[in-house]
Amino acid sequence: MRLILRYARKYRWYIAGVMLVKLLGTGTELLIPYVMEHILDRVVPAAENVWPVLLWGLAMLGLTLLTRFLNVNANRLSVRVSKETTFAIRRDLFQTALRLSGRQMDRVGLPSLISRMTSDTYNVQNFVRMIQTMGIRAPIMLFGGIIITLTMDTGLALILCVMAPVMIALVVFVSMKGIPLYDQVQRALDTIVRIMRENITGIRVVKALSKEPFEMRRYGEANRDTARKEIRASIIMSLPGPLVTLFLNVGLTLVVLIGARRVNSGDIEPGVILAFLTYFNMILMGIMGLNRIFMMLSKANASANRIAEVVDTPEDLTPLPEAETAHPATGDMLIFDHVTFSYDADSADGQDDGSRFLGEGRRQCLRDISFSVPRGGSLGIIGATGSGKTSIVNLLMRFYDPQQGHVFVDGRDVRAYDRDSLHRKFGVVFQNDVIFADTIRENVVFGRDVSEDALRLAARDAMASGFVEEYADGYDHEAAIHGANFSGGQKQRLLITRALAAHPEILILDDSSSALDYRTDAALRKAIREHHSASTAVVIAQRVSSILALDQILVLHEGEAIGLGTHEELLERCPVYRDIYETQMGEVS
């Protein structure tokens, strides 16, 4: 909630304006039945002719139009405030999200981050808009209604004063019971959607094993469970409306009964009873409005807190002052100096919450890794999934900081660099890297200063020019989201083009040729060797053939370096490497 206040602060005068206008609008709205009562009770009986009645009638009409004018404008102004606030929240949220460090990203998680960016900001937007108007209207309706009836006749108004709190308590109580029930319904619905998705993706397996009846039963159970929860939740949530109406009608009856007595004793005019009936309606609306505010508030508060959690994340991995950084022993381009690293920095003390187990990639870490690659040299990294290959890239580019040891790039501690200037040294293809929905050109150029010639040369080296130039619109061809309109091999070739285009000082290819056939892979290696020899290269691969010609090969096993040397040296000295090599010679395709 503090987040909303912080962002809305800028508009506080504006909001005050909205509220004032709304206050006036609600005030005039409340006056209308008052005037009506006045006409019926005092003006009409006393009128000699029709003019005073007409005059009062015109006043009522004027109030009606004024009410509309004020309310419409208050609403429109509130729309502006919520638009601007949400725009700013979303902008900051996106900016922060984009710059989250690896560790911060791991903690929040991508799906959650996306829903914070979208549905949570919509919730906040709705709330900001409604609270400015409903937040005034509902209490005024409620309390204004009560106050006016009090001035009309205290005795009758007391009925309301007793009933209103009871009704509010009832409504709030029921809503509080109902909201968690809806969460349960949502979870149950998620389950049936999940089962359905499982069956659609696995339809071949289901049919092959003739499990259709079983799946129908499994789905049926979840389905019935959902229906049961849905019925319970929606019945409970449907209760406040009719119950409040019931209470109010009982109140009405009491007003008539007691009103009649007070008319008889001469305390009030009969018209007061009629006006009471109208104000009762208003109070009813006030109570229902408060209920809505209450529900919206709890929803928006949860959303705002989720957003604040991201927006308030302090920037991680900021550059260290030169004095605090380490200095390398040699001037090599890339140096790992006794690096030890784990993704789970917090639970490094071995504490495991036991409720979940993380994928290999997360749990594994690097232990005491050292290597050094001279400028223009090359390093191949090979090892099982989860042996820490990708972690080396993550550390080189400082997406994470190691727990021990130092990483040096171009003679400086990576922690000394400003993030962008460190990253500009690299041309990288990550494992499962992404193509964005944009032209091929923009996907390669990526806002950098890459000439048309450089683009074409890179595409040729990456073996991509062939298929790209087959498109009628060539490099202006649009990629679909996630590059869905390209095959796996085409995507990898475009990604490599991106990495090569700016002739980076350091070229990193993480499992980036797995979808290429042997012939293309070989041609790609040759092109890189011939045209990009100035770049220092790090190649991570599953295939031995992709790395065996490199200057050095690092063999990783469960986070430890079990071999470092040339292909020939490793074949001789490293049994794991030899094993991998021999297994793979039995692979075609």
Add this chain to the structure above:
Amino acid sequence: MARRDTVMRKPKDTRGTARRLLSFLGPYRWVILAVCILSLISNVLSLWGPNLAGSAINAAAAGKGKVDFAKVNHDAGLMLACYLSSSLLGIAIGCIMLNVSKRMALQMRQRVFDKLMRLPVGYFDTHQAGDIISRVSYDIDVISTCMATDVVQILTSTVTVVGSLVMMVSISLPLSAVTLITVPVAIGYTAWMRKRTQPRYAKRSRSYGTLNGFVEEMLSGQKTILAYAYEDKVAERFDAINHSAADAYADAEHYGVTIGPTMGSINNLSLSLIVLLGAVMYMRGGIQLGSISSFVLYSRKFAGPINAIAEIVNELFSALAAAERVFTLLDEAEESADAEGAAVLRDVRGDVRMEHVAFGYDPSREIIHDLSLHAEAGKLTAIVGPTGAGKTTIINLLMRFYDVDRGRITIDGHDIRETARRSVRSAYAMVLQDTWVFEGTIFDNIAYGKENATMEEVAAAAKAAHIHPFIMRLPDGYQTVISEDGGNISKGQKQLLTIARAMLYDAPMLILDEATSNVDTSTEREIQRAMRELMRGRTCFVIAHRLSTIENADNILVMNDGDVVEQGTHRQLMARDGFYRKLYTAQFE
């Protein structure tokens, strides 16, 4: 909220769809009849209320000391009874309708799922999972909400509108004339506004869609964006998208927020006119004060449903459109029923023949023209060829996911089209490259193919698949829950799980799609070992990627562009110096 935002989509065959939708209510026809009667009673009672109130006020209107208490008490008592029973009936009706509508949703969801289970595999190849799922989660929800709220509302509204009108006319014909002005104004205004707001809300939904898509895409490529120092450019683009989303929101709401106050003012206008006219009539002695009060109350009741009518019609249409989408799915052609007296295979030896088989997914585009092969019991048939050559088509035919267009396939001499599907499919165990697990325990996932499997059997299968040690290392062992996307276990481990599943299933024949990339070497060796074990003594069809498999195969089908271009043993094919030889030698270049 989303419901309001969708542009009204008119169903194509309104009457047919409506009739069919009603048929779902068939089982509840007596309940619904009861609801109709109850709602009639409830509404008449609540309509009578204001009348009684008016009568009581009239009795009290005589003024000080002249109130007729007998009448006031009598009327107020009746009033209370009316309101009480009407409210209780209303609550009961709400509960009943919620029950009916949710049960109907339950039934529809089940019908859709059961239908999916009976659809041929081809349906899932041509329809997106997201689309199918939205019929269950979204469309059915729209229908059921419409049933629960709108049907009740229509029932009560009709009674209320007709009833109030009758009462109003009976109180005063001239006053009723006022509604002749205000009601058309209200209806006309909503219709006019709808035309203005709807395209704007649709635009807002679209721009939210763009925003969501952009956020999802960029955040999933966050690492790449950072690596190329592209974040400022991306933030800039987000600003533009954020801006247009905010503008679309403000634009739509600018119009949207006028509706409430305007409807309110139309109601107040009507009130003013009634009071004005009523006052004039009272002065001429044409009407009593109490009658004006009850007239005001009735006119309120009358206006409520009229204001909501446009909304209800709109919701009805979107419910019908949703129903139509659901029915389209329910009308899809199912897998043909087994032929009459279909044979059931017993003690399958595993002797498979394809005789002059021709097949095309699209009847006009034949993929397989004339394929014959003979796989003797216990022999290994390998299928090789580049991606997209049609290797999976053969598997689709063998499993009878599709029927051949010409020729025939036999198992032990039985034409599979004259054999029960279930029995054909159960003759094969299948391990596909797209490994499939569902959210459930590891035990359940392995035991999937065999009902009532014991722990010993499951563990034995897991041991044979070399996954047992891994499972035992997990905190909950075989009871560890894994999920659809398998986020918590690696791809290789999923592959081993599906091999264990096939081991336990223990069918006489085996279909295998060898896994290729993205699995590390040591896991790959485990998989290879497990597969060799699985293949022992079974008739095997293998989509092959490995030399070892191919060299040992008794028969190799070489496919290219949907055709079997060569067939024979490794030695025969190498001797022929054709496509196979080229494919085979590529890797040694």
